[in-house]
Amino acid sequence: MNSPSDDADTGTSRRSLLAAGATGLSIAASGCIDRVQSVVDSDAAEQLSLSILSLPAADGDRESAEIARHLEGNLEAVGIDATISTRSESEFLEAILIDQDFDLYVGRHPADFDPDFLYETLHSTYEYDQGWQNPFSFTDTLSIDPLLERQRNETGADRERAVTELLEAIAQVKPFEPICVANEYRAVRTDRFDGWDETHLGTGRGYLGLESATSSDTEQLHALVTDQRLAQTFNPLSPTTREQDVIVDLVYDSLAVPTWSVPDEAEATEEETQAGAEVIDAANVSIEPWLATDWEWDGDTRTMTVDIREDCTFHDHTEGDSNDDNGNNGTDSAIPLTAEDVRFTYRFLADTTYGRTSSASPAPRYQGHASAVDSVTVEDDYRLTISFSTDRAVAERALTVPILPSGSDSPWIAHLESRVDSTDDDWSPTQGDWSIVTTDHAPPTGSGPYKYDSHDAGESVTLTRFEDHFTLRDDDHDLPAPTADELHFEVDPGTSSSVERVASGDADITTSVLDTYALESTLDDEAVSFVESPSWSFYHVGFNTHNTLCSSPRFRRAVSQLIDKQWVVEDVFAAEDSARPVATPVAEEWTPDSLAWDDGELVTTFIGEDGDVNVDAARELFASAFEYDGGELVR
Amino acid sequence: MLTQVLLQLVVVVTLMVLVSIAVFVGRYRLRDTRLEWRARIRAAAPVSALLAAVLLFNSVARQYGPDVSWIIHWNLTWPIYDVEGEFILWLQSFEAPAITAYFSFIYIYGYVFLLVFPVIAYFALSNTRPLRELLTAYTLNYVLGLGLYVFIVAYGPRNMMPELVDALLYDTYPQYQHLTRQVNRNTNVFPSLHTSLAATVMFLAFRTRAIYPKWFLLATGLGVSIAISTMYLGIHWAIDVAAGIVLAYICVALAHVLVGRWSFTAWVASLRDSSTSTGADTNTGANAGFPKTPPSESTSKSHSHSDSDSEPESETGSDPEPERA
Numbered sequence: 001m002n003s004p005s006d007d008a009d010t011g012t013s014r015r016s017l018l019a020a021g022a023t024g025l026s027i028a029a030s031g032c033i034d035r036v037q038s039v040v041d042s043d044a045a046e047q048l049s050l051s052i053l054s055l056p057a058a059d060g061d062r063e064s065a066e067i068a069r070h071l072e073g074n075l076e077a078v079g080i081d082a083t084i085s086t087r088s089e090s091e092f093l094e095a096i097l098i099d100q101d102f103d104l105y106v107g108r109h110p111a112d113f114d115p116d117f118l119y120e121t122l123h124s125t126y127e128y129d130q131g132w133q134n135p136f137s138f139t140d141t142l143s144i145d146p147l148l149e150r151q152r153n154e155t156g157a158d159r160e161r162a163v164t165e166l167l168e169a170i171a172q173v174k175p176f177e178p179i180c181v182a183n184e185y186r187a188v189r190t191d192r193f194d195g196w197d198e199t200h201l202g203t204g205r206g207y208l209g210l211e212s213a214t215s216s217d218t219e220q221l222h223a224l225v226t227d228q229r230l231a232q233t234f235n236p237l238s239p240t241t242r243e244q245d246v247i248v249d250l251v252y253d254s255l256a257v258p259t260w261s262v263p264d265e266a267e268a269t270e271e272e273t274q275a276g277a278e279v280i281d282a283a284n285v286s287i288e289p290w291l292a293t294d295w296e297w298d299g300d301t302r303t304m305t306v307d308i309r310e311d312c313t314f315h316d317h318t319e320g321d322s323n324d325d326n327g328n329n330g331t332d333s334a335i336p337l338t339a340e341d342v343r344f345t346y347r348f349l350a351d352t353t354y355g356r357t358s359s360a361s362p363a364p365r366y367q368g369h370a371s372a373v374d375s376v377t378v379e380d381d382y383r384l385t386i387s388f389s390t391d392r393a394v395a396e397r398a399l400t401v402p403i404l405p406s407g408s409d410s411p412w413i414a415h416l417e418s419r420v421d422s423t424d425d426d427w428s429p430t431q432g433d434w435s436i437v438t439t440d441h442a443p444p445t446g447s448g449p450y451k452y453d454s455h456d457a458g459e460s461v462t463l464t465r466f467e468d469h470f471t472l473r474d475d476d477h478d479l480p481a482p483t484a485d486e487l488h489f490e491v492d493p494g495t496s497s498s499v500e501r502v503a504s505g506d507a508d509i510t511t512s513v514l515d516t517y518a519l520e521s522t523l524d525d526e527a528v529s530f531v532e533s534p535s536w537s538f539y540h541v542g543f544n545t546h547n548t549l550c551s552s553p554r555f556r557r558a559v560s561q562l563i564d565k566q567w568v569v570e571d572v573f574a575a576e577d578s579a580r581p582v583a584t585p586v587a588e589e590w591t592p593d594s595l596a597w598d599d600g601e602l603v604t605t606f607i608g609e610d611g612d613v614n615v616d617a618a619r620e621l622f623a624s625a626f627e628y629d630g631g632e633l634v635r
Numbered sequence: 636m637l638t639q640v641l642l643q644l645v646v647v648v649t650l651m652v653l654v655s656i657a658v659f660v661g662r663y664r665l666r667d668t669r670l671e672w673r674a675r676i677r678a679a680a681p682v683s684a685l686l687a688a689v690l691l692f693n694s695v696a697r698q699y700g701p702d703v704s705w706i707i708h709w710n711l712t713w714p715i716y717d718v719e720g721e722f723i724l725w726l727q728s729f730e731a732p733a734i735t736a737y738f739s740f741i742y743i744y745g746y747v748f749l750l751v752f753p754v755i756a757y758f759a760l761s762n763t764r765p766l767r768e769l770l771t772a773y774t775l776n777y778v779l780g781l782g783l784y785v786f787i788v789a790y791g792p793r794n795m796m797p798e799l800v801d802a803l804l805y806d807t808y809p810q811y812q813h814l815t816r817q818v819n820r821n822t823n824v825f826p827s828l829h830t831s832l833a834a835t836v837m838f839l840a841f842r843t844r845a846i847y848p849k850w851f852l853l854a855t856g857l858g859v860s861i862a863i864s865t866m867y868l869g870i871h872w873a874i875d876v877a878a879g880i881v882l883a884y885i886c887v888a889l890a891h892v893l894v895g896r897w898s899f900t901a902w903v904a905s906l907r908d909s910s911t912s913t914g915a916d917t918n919t920g921a922n923a924g925f926p927k928t929p930p931s932e933s934t935s936k937s938h939s940h941s942d943s944d945s946e947p948e949s950e951t952g953s954d955p956e957p958e959r960a
Contacts, residue, residue: 056794058805058869059821066797083713086790088822091705493816497809572797 045634048549048626049081053095053105056086059493061108062515063579066572067179067539067563068106074562074613078622079633090229093240096542097364098130098433100137103547104559109176110242111536112368113258113285115163115586116394119148120368122175130432131239131364137546138175152372152390155299159393164592167584171595171602173553176542177560180569182579184513184533187502191527193221193484196509200260200533204249207487208449208471209480219485224492224501226512228458231491235441236402237352239364239432243512250463250487251315252402252446255292255306255342258285287396290479291337291403291447291470297392304386304395305379309470312337314405315451317443334468335409337447339384343376344406346386346398352436354413356420357428364432369398405445412436449482460490496521503528517574536587539568539579558621560604565597567611637813644747644814651748652755659850664759671761678763682770682894689777696781697820704788704822711789711825715874722873723792726866727799738864739808741857745864746829749857753836756847765843768890772835775886780831784823791824793869804868827871830879831886833861838887 052075054068055061068084075082085102087095095101110132111117120126124141126133138144147166154162188196193210200206207221225231229241236248249257261284289295295306313334349370351360362370372394374387388395404412415436420427429435443452449471450463464486465472471481490507492498495515501507503523519530541563543550550556565581573579583603584595594602607621608614619628626633656665668675750773757766793799805812840847840854862879865871871879 056790056821057797058793060794062797065794069797083717084795085710086712086794087710088705492813493821494805494809494812496806497812500809 045627045629045632047079047081047632047634049083050075050103050549052082052084053092053102053107054084054086055089055092055107060089060092062517063182063539063568063572064106064108067541067568070568070572070611071104071106071541071559071563074608074618075559077613077615078562078618079628079631080622081632089227089242090240093242096135097132097239100130100135100544100546102542102544103550104544105542106539107542108537109178109540109542109585111538111585112397113536113587114393114397115166115590116152116372116390116397117368118166118170118585119152119394120371122170123148125371126367129362129364129367130430131362131367133362133364133367136175136542137544139545140169140173143169144173152394155391155393159391160590163586163590164594167586167590167592167595168602171584171604174543174556174560174604175545176540176585177556177563177604178582178585179539179541179563179565180573180579180581181535181538182516182573184535184537185516185519185575185578186510186512186514186531186533187499187518187523187528188509188531189502189505189507189525189528191505193508196531198480201509201511201531202245202513202533202535203258204246204448205257205259205480207246207250207484208482210483212483221484221487221509222507223487223489223509223511224498224507225489226491226493226495226498228491228493230489231455231459231461232457233440233442234444234452234455234461235437235439236404236444237349237363237365237437239437246511247461247463247489248402249448250450251444251448251452252404253291253312253337253448254400254402255290255295255308256287256396256399257290258400259288260285287399292399295399297395299392302388302391302395304388306342306384306386306399308337308339308342308382308384309474310382312447312470313468314341314445314447315443315466317445317452335405335407335445337403337405338381339378340381341403341406342384343378344410345401345404346370346373346376348404348406348412349401352431352434353429354416356416359428361429361431361434364437366401369401372398402446402448405447411441411445415439450487453486458491460488462489463487516578519575519578538582538585540585552625554625557604558618558625561607561621562613562618564606564608564611564613566606571611640810640814644744647744648747648751651744652752655748655752655850655853656755656759659847659853660756660759667761668759672758675758675761675763675766679758679766679770682767682774686770686774686777689774693777693781703785707786709787711787712795715789715825715872716795719872719874721796723799723866723869724796726863727869729867734867735807738860738867739804739811741860742804742829742864742868742870743811743814745857746833746861749833749836749854749861753839753850753854756850757843760846764894765839765846767894768887769836769839771890771894772839772883772886773832775889776828776831776835776882779882779886780826780828783826784820787825788822789825789872789875790822791870791875792866792872794821796869799869804870824871825875826878826882827862827865827875828879829865830862830871830876831882833858834880834883835886838883842887 052068052072055064057065065086072082072084092105092107096105096107109121120133122134122136122138122140122144124134124139124145127137127139144166147162147169151159151162151166184202186201188201190196192213194213195209195211196206198206198209207223210221212219225243227241227243230244230247233241234247234251235241236244236252238244291308291312293307293309295304297304313336316334348354349363349366350373352363353361372388372390374389377385377387379385386395386398388398390398404410406413408414419429419435442455447466447469449466449469451466453462453464455461465482465484469482471477471479489511492501492507495518498507498510498512499514499518499521502510503525514530523529541559543556543559545551569579569581581597582591583597583600584591592600594600597603606613607618622628622633626635628634753769754766757763757769760766793805837854837858840851844851862876866873866876
């Protein structure tokens with residue numbers, strides 16, 4: 001963990017060197033003399049400098065980029081030498097989650113419907129872990145850790161109180177500062193497939209149970225994604241592929257799935273039905289059985305007895321069964337999914353080396369889920385008992401992880417064996433960044449309703465309907481089954497071009513979330529509309545608390561006051577009411593009164609008005625902790 | 636979608652080229668070309684093969700280039716933005732739909748035309764030196780420019796300044812993104828290869844202004860428009876354009892020095908004398924052996940020997956695929 005600071009130092013000097021080189025290229029550009037001057041004079045008292053990691057505006061996330069520039073301008077105004085470092089989506093995630101090489105960043109957090117995601121996000125256990133667990137390297141063992149644990153152990157109103165206390169504590173110490181939550185918008189066309197408004201399109205469920213138009217001659221559903229990594233890597237453990245959840249959900253089954261209720265026409269407010277936008281209810285999420293047929297919770301022992309569906313199999317990717325009738329052929333050679341695979345999954349997520357090394361190597365995703373599980377006991381092939389360290393709500397959330405195959409045919413086991421064989425005794429893979437996590441993992445072996453078929457690296461990926469899936473086979477359920485024969489996900493990095501392709505009939509849906517400015521484009525076609533889905537994913541500024549400046553809560557609070565959330569929501573997000581400012585990172589129904597945006601007494605307010613910072617007041621704020629030298633904040 | 640855009644591009648550029656041939660090249664040069672084309676192709680074949688090899692290598696390397704770039708990690712976006720300030724925003728303040736339409740047309744069609752037409756115009760000259768210098772300069776542009784792309788990661792204005800909303804190429808004409816995505820990475824902006832290749836044609840047009848005076852004027856107009864279009868459309872910074880012009884100057888100067896220094900034809904002839912080479916090796920020999928061959932007699936005059944056997948390589952060699960630029 002020493003190396004990031006070294007890197008940062010050389011990075012700065014290299015950057016200023018290049019700046020000097022670039023200066024030489026354009027002597028005409030104004031301001032270059034000043035810049036050279038400041039490099040020369042910088043010996044005496046060093047100005048505080050911060051680098052803000054962000055995404056490219058046109059090919060990444062326009063809103064994030066604009067918030068980053070807002071913050072950068074205001075940091076400059078108070079005398080901090082702020083720069084923006086633009087990275088591609090996967091490089092951005094890698095810098096934050098794997099290398100932890102950043103000062104500040106502006107981006108989206110995937111978050112979750114349940115506040116328990118904060119456990120993996122902030123618990124000090126994960127201080128040095130790579131992945132979505134604690135990217136801020138934040139530690140507060142006295143107040144935050146106990147609260148994170150308490151909300152896992154309480155239930156009902158007690159849990160609500162614990163969550164409120166936790167959120168208030170987080171708002172004080174600010175390991176990150178939530179800015180706003182934006183609704184997700186996707187363009188869909190309904191002439192080939194309909195029923196898009198039944199559930200959340202950010203999950204695999206959104207692609208099941210569709211209604212296929214009778215006149216349709218094509219049974220392929222054509223979806224567009226912006227991230228080309230989606231067509232390169234299929235590793236469900238990879239933390240650096242954003243928006244892969246849809247494909248993971250479709251290829252893998254989980255014991256249970258989060259389910260959204262759809263409000264009746266009558267209940268939907270006028271706003272919700274405006275402009276043809278369909279809305280599902282954000283508040284009403286429940287965990288419903290999927291691969292599990294049923295479970296029984298024993299509150300005294302905190303154990304759950306789970307029954308899983310019988311005769312399910314993993315996808316068979318061996319040669320020969322793809323062309324001929326794979327109904328028979330597939331069942332014969334396919335690996336059955338049993339309770340043993342569930343046991344393997346939880347143990348593997350907790351330690352990707354599966355006990356081959358002295359210290360566990362947790363997966364860089366799903367740690368909040370896996371850490372809730374104490375042990376799994378296999379009762380018989382289709383029944384298991386899971387012992388939890390948490391109460392029911394958190395325990396049920398743990399049922400949503402993808403079930404991975406165990407056994408000798410498992411690609412995970414095979415990878416593990418080959419690594420153990422090819423290295424010497426003291427094998428110690430880097431947690432979160434060793435090959436089992438970073439490999440492409442193609443073809444992915446899951447048991448989900450769609451099976452990986454083929455991919456063209458960086459261009460497209462095709463999934464085919466898995467005919468043996470229980471949703472097609474069994475009729476003892478009302479779960480949605482796959483409709484389209486094939487799902488074809490194609491990479492199209494442009495928001496405008498994606499919308500145009502859906503509008504022209506070239507595609508059925510934009511799977512990736514659209515930038516809100518796309519909503520301004522007019523859709524002439526009746527079959528095309530924008531679907532709005534609620535989101536928990538929040539825009540935020542993340543602080544690397546291992547950075548000397550950002551390690552100070554006082555500094556983090558002061559920086560938080562430089563962001564005008566109201567202005568961001570009104571000015572940065574083009575479409576009206578597409579985003580709402582937030583003071584706390586959880587879904588609306590969990591937000592305590594003290595942190596309600598409108599009148600909460602703990603809400604951090606912007607120091608200024610309409611996006612323009614009040615420089616004098618802001619400088620006073622920083623002057624209480626740092627020194628000014630000729631307008632520059634110095635250390 | 637892509638094929639449709641491509642087809643449109645081919646049709647429009649072909650029309651532009653045909654009109655230009657009529658206007659600039661003229662009947663007499665075409666008549667001579669019909670008589671001398673074999674010799675001219677033979678003279679230009681080695682450098683054409685080299686250019687084709689570079690383009691082929693590029694299309695393969697493009698898949699790995701970005702990964703390598705991120706490893707080397709010289710992110711120039713901020714320094715450029717910091718030095719340059721908001722010049723692009725100023726340029727965009729002149730935004731109007733007609734101007735956006737003009738520059739979008741120039742950026743796609745004008746550019747491809749500007750690269751394709753001089754190949755034909757110079758091919759129509761008995762002296763093959765301008766043609767060989769042009770193709771050599773193209774090759775150098777690619778080699779040096781793509782070399783820089785490996786080391787330097789930089790995002791263009793459209794990725795840095797979200798407020799550039801109205802005049803962006805891909806928002807106004809989303810279909811072009813399918814085209815440019817085939818040949819460009821969004822982190823490859825320094826230097827501007829659009830500018831450098833356009834400026835290369837401009838510099839060479841200046842040199843041949845005695846032969847093609849009107850073409851020199853058109854090339855200058857187009858070249859300047861292309862340079863402005865890259866900035867106006869938010870794709871490049873002014874610094875990228877400046878660097879592109881410098882790169883073009885270097886490439887044209889280098890091409891002037893290099894062309895005629897080695898004769899591939901003479902080298903083949905010397906090999907034939909020692910009779911150790913087989914015909915099948917000529918293509919690989921062109922790439923590997925070409926620069927290493929010691930200087931032999933100067934070939935600044937056009938070759939005039941007319942061998943009776945026609946060379947099969949003439950078809951592949953004459954197509955430098957400039958639209959890949």
